[in-house]
Amino acid sequence: MMINGKKRNEMSKNRNNSGRDLTEGPIGRGLLAFAIPLFLGQLLQQLYNVADAWVVGNFADNNAFAAVSSTGSMTFLVIGFFNGVATGGGVVISKYFGAKNYDAVEKSVHTNLLFGIIASVLATAVGMLLAPWLLTIMKTPAEVMPESLTYLRIYFGGVSTIIMYNIGMAIMRALGDSIHPLYYLVLSSIVNVLLDLLFVAVLGYGVAGAGVATVIAQGISAVMCIVKMCRTDGVGRLKLRALRYYPEYMGEVIVQGLPNGVQNSVISIGNMVVQTNINSFGSYAMSGVGAYSKIEGFAFLPITSMSISLPTFIGQNLGAKKYDRAKKGAAFGIASGVVLAEIIGVIVYLFAPQLLRFFVNVDEAVAIGERHARIICLFFFLLAFSHCAAGVLRGCGKSIVPMITMLAFWCGVRIIYVTTTLHFIPNFSVISWAYPLTWTLSSIVFLTFLLKSDWVHSFEKKKQ
Template identity: 40%
Template sequence: MNEKKNTVLMTEGGIFKNLLFFATPLILGNLLQQMYNAVDSIIVGNYVGSNALAAVGAGASLIYLLIAFSLGASVGAGVIVSQYLGAKEKEGVHKAVHTALAISIILGLILTAGGILFSRKLLVMMNTPAEILDDAACYLRIYSYGLIFNVVYNMAAGILNAAGNSRRSLMYLAAAAVVNIFMDLLLIAGLKIGVAGAAIATNFSQAISCILALWFLFRVPADYRISLKSLRIHKAMALRIIQIGLPTGIQNMVISFSNILIQASINQYGAMAVAGFSAYLKIDGFNILPVLSFSMAITTFIGQNYGAGKYDRMKKGMWVTLLMGIVYTVLTGILLLTFSGQIMRLFSEDVGVIAYGQTAMRYFCPFYWILAILHSLAGTVRGTGKSIPPMVVLLVSLCLFRIVWIQLVLPYYTSIEGIFILYPVSWLVGAVLMILYTWKGKWIEL
């Protein structure tokens, strides 16, 4: 293999083709990842029961909170690496990738320890129903042992994606998906060890994807190759990564906190509501993750073209990404609504669980295109290195607005619909703000 094969620069050629070829492996990889997360819940729901399904879902918002900051760091590293690659600065690429990986190892160890020590306390603070608390704490504690693999893999994937080599991430997630499904069937359906089996299976799969990604980075004949002896934190480079990644990390953490408040509100409706909503969130990912993939694709595209000084190409890429995101979310929203009953019955035959899941779908599915606009524009601006404006917009719409809604509006609702309607309304607020900034803000330095 040569360097050209392992590095894809999107500064030349057809914009639609560049973005589609880069985004497709990201989308497929995320769908694979979501698929094996969904399989976890399907197997748990069918072989253990609705309470166990609720227990697995109860900690989902906490898991995202634990990894939220590290995801921001991987975004910051990806922007820096893509800009250096676009500018063809080999020394900058070398320092960026080694600093990024070192940061991820440190963060991974800290988050693993934090998850193990505080998982049950956090679940209690969220008013997790008593009938599922023990299983939820067990799942979250065991899952936390694998956080180091999750964090390091996300950083490694960020480096690969910055180099335009998103196909590698797809290959490694495919391997992880096969391992996860096999381990689920063995541990849950076969050995009958319940929610602990789901957590162990996920940890094994994340370890596999992490090891494979690192193995490739240690061997690839390209500027972003990792050398063990060069693995260190370069102070100036770390500050650049943190400068870009910190706003995204803070944004992710604060949004995760708002989602925890939402989950706490849902917990008050009982285990069936928790089970139905958590089951739907596994389906929700088949819309959300591709939207985030488009956002990641345009961030890399913008980063490379910004580094190369091709500003007109950046704007055209933004419009192409908006079109792809809107078309995808409209089509999938229609499909999910059409087959909502059949989809929910995959997770449980319990009428209550199915009803809550279908209610969520009616409020979410018609409006994912709004979320596509929000994240496509945020990814566009973020690719120039200006990560603070998207952070502010996302914090205002997906956190502050939601908290205000929970405190001031939700008390007037007597049913769970007051929570579900909050999602599309907050997406709309964010999309409007992001459109205004992209239109009027000075995010391209001419």
């Protein structure tokens, strides 16, 4: 039986003992306290990828490493859509939580979880069916094809664990709890590394072992996340018998999340086109860029952590009608992300060869990865601005703006630039320059929108 809104409101905030109310207290301290556990969680998620890459790169051959490192855009094509919708659900929940409408919070939570179950079934089916076709259209080299297909099928076979964990994490995050997901990732990361070593280094299962290790580890995170939500005494407690479809809340989730999902999937298609062009330069290019992508994953952690924190902060404060606080939080979050990203970019530029050799020891692959890294990394501040600005706009319900902007530049312009320019200048650096170019264009649009629009009153305007 659902608890009515009035009774929920009388329960006070201390019932939500695992969450954080971001509508009170120092802005910078509050945002950082919320973002740091997210940063550590993102770090551990990167360790999943690094564990696979390091073990495969050191205990298998170059083709196996290329297979694992080049499939990221394909997996994100499927799970990115569903995770994008889940992010929209988090914005809806954070808005109601900030407004102290706990009945709406509870219904939104259960609607989100039901969506996750349905999404898991669809993602598994779609991923398994599309895997061979995706590898073919991406011009995967024949010597890499068998292992790439094996890894993809294992990954998509267990993709439900990834989707359910991310939905559970989005719900906890919307309620201000960024600590418990971190605890679960610590345990699952340890399991992932141990299983990688067992399956690949000891038993010699290659990419299949790496894929199975990742799925098992993510499954542990998902189970622990769901169990915690069922056992909490706070706002947003999960009751499996209460899972049902609430049209009004699912409608809000779709309105906020569908643009995110479409954006993720279409940008992934753009990245697949770019990856196809990378593949055309051979397995050394695949390995070099694959190794750089692992470095980039770590380098982007401050950016992604802050951009994930901002929708919750903005959503809670706009729900509480604290407009000035929302503006100040947006400015602090964007500035912090930009500064940290550029510092990290300089570090990557200076130590690119050493960092690349941690993942791959083939000289030809390292040389390509180094050139690629040194073109891109000094422009990290532009990527940080775009991601953090997009986080602000998602938090105020304007998710359509990041979707259109990123689709136009990170997909459309990027594809046109790479395919057209490579036709006239068949040089690998053409691919590398695609990223700074498109980040610059998106940053200009986001800056203009934030300065010119009245984004802090978005929720009120939608009600009118």
